[in-house]
Amino acid sequence: MATHLITGAGSGIGAAVARRLHERGDDLVLVARDAGRAKELADRYAGARTLVADLAAPDRISWALGHQTLPDRIDSLLHIAGVVDLGRVGDLTPRTWHNQLDVNLVAPAELTRLFLPQLRVAQGHVVFVNSGAGLNAHAEWAAYAASKHGLKALADSLRHEEHGNGVRVTSVYPGRTASPMQAKVHSQEGKEYDESRWIDPESVATTILTALDLPRDAEINDLTVRPGR
Incomplete structure (x- = not known):
């Protein structure tokens, strides 16, 4: 039985993935923003x-997790949570930039850093749900796409760094998906x-479970999913 650490399990793609893994009997460790x-x-x-x-306060993630009991084993780390705020470059404030970069990029990097020891032991899998952006x-x-371009770089670097440790890394790039976002x-x-x-979020969940x-003997590095209608 595999153990999956998931962000964004409350809605959209994350909820679809969590439900599918839960229904097949896998263990879930779900990250929530508050109690x-x-x-x-x-x-x-x-x-x-x-x-x-x-995830909006990545500098405090290590402190927060340090006061909780962490799983000894993780077979996959699924980064699915994300935020978006549109705006023209001439109108975007630093606060808008920081919020999207923190949640979409810095928090996944920090969670990955903190759980790499467990992932290495399990020869686990890190999945970054990115975006067409x-x-x-x-x-x-601009701000959202910058965070997601950065997430691609994070995944690509991690893949090269951890290949020798048996850790697989996949980026999934969904097009517009029916969700609250x-x-x-x-x-x-x-x-x-x-x-x-x-x-449908279920369709993206299917691609994630496929990976x-x-x-x-193989791994999916990058997977692009587009609306079929």
């Missing part, structure tokens, strides 16, 4: 463990949101 959210996740996924750490940046997406993006763009036009379940 209230942790209780919600524990109630939703019976038997799951939770860790409280605010991690490959191409468009108008008003996508609803927010449409609101910021001033567009009507129709979730039927976009990728996790691949036999040890």
Whole structure:
């Protein structure tokens, strides 16, 4: 039975992945931003463990986890949480930049650093759920795309560094996916949101599980998923 540490399990892609892994009997360790959210996740996924750490404050993640019982083994670390705020470069404030960079890039780097010992022992798998914006940046997406371009660099470097330790690293680049985040993006763009036009989170979850379940003789480095409609 594998143990998976997951961020972003509360909604969207993260919820779909957590549910699928939970249904097949794997152990879940779910990261929540506060105690209230942790209780919600524990109630939703019976038997799951939770860790409280605010990804928006990556400098305090080590301190927060140091006061909690950590799993001895992790077979996969799934970075799925993310935030987005659109805006033109001429209007973006440092606070907007910092928030997206902290949650989308610095926090995944810090969690990876903290759990690398367990991942090395298990010869585990790190999955970064990136974005199409991690490959191409468009108008008003500068801060978010910068964080996701950085996440690609983090994954690529980690893959080279940990290959000899047997740690696999996968980046998944979903296109627009039906989720609360996508609803927010449409609101910021001033567009009507129709979730039927976009990728079902279950479809992205399928690609993530495919990467996790691949036999040890191979690994998926980069996987791009686009709306089929």
